Amino acid sequence: MTKLLGALDQGTTSTRFVLIDASGDIIAQSQREHRQIYPRPGWVEHDAAEIWRNAQTVIEATLAKAKVSARDLSAVGVTNQRETTVLWDAATGAPLHNAIVWMDARTHAAVDRLAAQDLADLVRAKTGLPLATYFSALKLGWLLDEIPGARARAARGEALFGTIDSWIVWNLTGGRGGGRHIIDATNASRTQLMNLDTLSWDDELVHIFDIPPGCLPTICSSSEVYGDCVGALAGVPLAGALGDQHAALLGQACVKAGDAKNTYGTGCFLLMNVGETPRVSTQGLLTTLAYKLGDARPCYALEGSIAIAGALVQWLRDNLGIIRESGEIESLARSVPDNGDVYFVPAFSGLFAPRWRGDARGLIAGLTRFSNKGHIARAALEAAAFQTREVLAAMVADAGVEIGALKVDGGMAANDLLMQFQADIIDAPVVRPRQLELTAIGAAYAAGLAVGVYKSLDDIAAHLRESRRFTPDMSPQERARLVASWEKAVERSLGWAI
Numbered sequence: 325m326t327k328l329l330g331a332l333d334q335g336t337t338s339t340r341f342v343l344i345d346a347s348g349d350i351i352a353q354s355q356r357e358h359r360q361i362y363p364r365p366g367w368v369e370h371d372a373a374e375i376w377r378n379a380q381t382v383i384e385a386t387l388a389k390a391k392v393s394a395r396d397l398s399a400v401g402v403t404n405q406r407e408t409t410v411l412w413d414a415a416t417g418a419p420l421h422n423a424i425v426w427m428d429a430r431t432h433a434a435v436d437r438l439a440a441q442d443l444a445d446l447v448r449a450k451t452g453l454p455l456a457t458y459f460s461a462l463k464l465g466w467l468l469d470e471i472p473g474a475r476a477r478a479a480r481g482e483a484l485f486g487t488i489d490s491w492i493v494w495n496l497t498g499g500r501g502g503g504r505h506i507i508d509a510t511n512a513s514r515t516q517l518m519n520l521d522t523l524s525w526d527d528e529l530v531h532i533f534d535i536p537p538g539c540l541p542t543i544c545s546s547s548e549v550y551g552d553c554v555g556a557l558a559g560v561p562l563a564g565a566l567g568d569q570h571a572a573l574l575g576q577a578c579v580k581a582g583d584a585k586n587t588y589g590t591g592c593f594l595l596m597n598v599g600e601t602p603r604v605s606t607q608g609l610l611t612t613l614a615y616k617l618g619d620a621r622p623c624y625a626l627e628g629s630i631a632i633a634g635a636l637v638q639w640l641r642d643n644l645g646i647i648r649e650s651g652e653i654e655s656l657a658r659s660v661p662d663n664g665d666v667y668f669v670p671a672f673s674g675l676f677a678p679r680w681r682g683d684a685r686g687l688i689a690g691l692t693r694f695s696n697k698g699h700i701a702r703a704a705l706e707a708a709a710f711q712t713r714e715v716l717a718a719m720v721a722d723a724g725v726e727i728g729a730l731k732v733d734g735g736m737a738a739n740d741l742l743m744q745f746q747a748d749i750i751d752a753p754v755v756r757p758r759q760l761e762l763t764a765i766g767a768a769y770a771a772g773l774a775v776g777v778y779k780s781l782d783d784i785a786a787h788l789r790e791s792r793r794f795t796p797d798m799s800p801q802e803r804a805r806l807v808a809s810w811e812k813a814v815e816r817s818l819g820w821a822i
Contacts, residue, residue, distance in 0.1 A: 328344065328392065329397065329401070329771055330343050330383075330397050330399075330557070331400065331403060331765065333761070333763050333764040333767065334375060334402070334404040334405060334488050336408075336425065336426070336589070337357055337360065338356060338378075339355070340353055340356075341353065341382040343386055343392070346777055354381075358371065358374050358375055359371060359374065361422055366429035366432075366672075366821075367430050368425040368427050368673070369424060369425060369428070370425055371419075372419040372488075372491055373418070375491070375492075376492070380555060383556050394556065394559055398561075399561045399563040399775040400496075400553060400562050400563070401562075401565060401768050402562070403565070404567060406567035407460045407514045408425045408487060409467065409485070409487065411471070411478070411484070411485055411539070413477075413484075414482050414505075415482065415500060416500060417499045420467070421470070423491075424466065427632075427672075428673070429674060430457070431462035431463060431466055434466070435456060438455055443455070447516060447532070450520065451513070451517075451520055452513070452612055453610055453611075456680060457674070460487060460515040465533055465534060475536060478536040478539035483539055485535075485540060487511040487514070487515070487567075489511050489567070490505065490506060490541045493506055496553045496557065496562055497553065499554075501554075504542075505542065506541050507543055507544070508565035509543055509544065509546060509615075510546055510615060511566075511567045514612070516529065517530055517533060517535060520602055520611065520612075544565070545616040546564060546565060546566045546770050547773045548563065549563045550562045562771075563770070563771040563774035564769070568589070569593040570595070570612075570614060570615050570766075571764070571770070572585060572763045572766055573595050573597065573615070574615055574769055575733065575765040575766030576733060576757070576762055576788065577788045578595070578597045579785060580597060584596040584727055585731040585733065586712055587733050587734040587762075588633055588733070588735065590633065593628070593630070594628045594715045594719065594730075595626070596723060597614050597623060597624075598614075598623075598624050599624065600623060601624065603626060605626055605718075606721075606722060607718035607722045608628075608680055609627060609677055609678060609715070609718050609719060610628070610629065611627075612625050612627045613625070615770070618773070628715030629677050630676055631671075631672070631674070631675070631676045633708040633711075634650070634734070637705075638650060639672075646697045647701070653701055653739070654740070654742075656698055656701040657698060657701040657704075663703050664690075664692075664694060664702075665692075666688065666689070666699040666703040667688070667703055667706075667812075668687075668688050668700065669686060669707065671685050674821070675818075677718065679714075683819050683820060684817045684821070687816060689812075689816055705736075705745070706745055708746075709749050710807070710810045713807070716730070727752055728752070729753040729793070730747075730752060732754055733756075733759075733762040737756055738756075740794075744797070747794040747796045753795050754793070755792075755793050755794075756790070756793075758791040769784045
């Protein structure tokens with residue numbers, strides 16, 4: 325039997341374990357959702373202990389489904405929701421608080437405080453990131469201040485910080501029995517504590533954000549052997565780790581400058597590879613690390629982050645109950661011929677790129693007595709496409725190159741109605757690959773590179789195969805009308821939270 329590669333994909337709403345063969349075909353997978361915890365408006369938390377339990381469950385379930393054991397795997401990779409912040413006890417392995425999720429907005433006052441100190445330009449110059457509630461450093465600062473004794477314990481190395489990759493890797497490699505306390509460079513680039521040029525913790529940033537260095541993990545590349553796994557994967561090299569969007573970039577084989585992809589998950593994340601030199605955005609985008617593979621030079625990317633995409637479908641399911649399962653959204657949206665002039669701005673935690681408006685809040689605009697749940701469903705899907713259009717326009721302006729086609733992946737990319745509307749509203753082809761779970765596959769590819777399953781990035785690119793291409797079929801006049809109405813709705817959402 326040909327050796328397999330595994331990937332643990334720890335996302336915002338669920339945890340998945342995937343087994344692939346060397347050609348990138350999925351052999352088996354299992355998935356389990358975890359709770360979304362909302363203590364206050366704008367606050368979002370996860371139970372990190374629940375996430376680790378789910379990780380163990382899906383690993384065991386996938387191995388059983390494929391009828392294989394750890395000895396059948398060449399290596400395992402990890403990919404994760406990125407900025408979500410965990411602080412845990414080094415001795416017991418217990419989280420000291422719920423994880424604070426990337427979309428959580430509780431640190432808005434801290435953002436304002438640092439901005440008032442004229443630190444925004446310095447932070448962006450060192451990290452490529454704007455001051456925003458999105459990133460990990462301020463979330464960690466909140467935990468250190470709010471948990472009694474946490475700051476002193478962190479300074480002594482008794483409380484450990486990490487993004488979810490750190491938490492998973494520490495547990496997978498032994499936990500309190502000797503687990504590796506590391507963070508992959510792509511995740512470290514999202515903390516606002518790593519210098520984007522040196523790929524190391526920056527002393528000035530650590531001081532600005534008031535973080536005890538003793539709690540910080542060691543920064544590693546995205547593709548190297550970190551150690552052997554324990555438990556159901558005992559003895560398997562853990563050899564790859566990337567933030568989810570960086571893993572999808574690799575899974576889409578966007579390995580040349582100008583290659584771009586959009587992942588439709590809980591949010592939407594559009595990344596463009598810009599090569600070995602970071603490019604500063606003037607259009608409200610992020611400059612971030614694309615990946616760092618072994619000893620090779622790092623590659624950088626421009627990114628536009630949209631907070632709410634698939635999460636809006638989940639909200640329609642869980643909060644409004646207008647669908648029972650997320651997969652019903654397309655048929656409900658197709659029950660009407662168009663959006664009926666209804667627009668949904670899902671600014672539940674403000675608006676991310678390219679606007680960066682923390683004061684925005686969600687709204688549904690254009691409702692009349694004619695409007696029904698089909699129009700709301702269609703407007704919810706179209707919101708992801710409208711926001712992607714804004715990010716793509718900013719990316720083209722920053723990079724100075726037109727996008728010949730937009731590569732797409734993630735769960736919502738299976739939605740034909742959304743993909744066709746996306747092509748129509750950006751006036752460019754949308755290319756959907758045969759495999760949509762490219763986040764997990766990208767992490768498996770990184771692990772495979774580290775242990776020699778793949779010799780080069782060209783080996784990876786050879787496995788990517790197109791499933792369907794959506795070509796634009798909308799008049800310029802209709803496109804202009806829809807975009808103008810969307811922008812009017814967005815303007816109504818601004819300035820709501822003071």
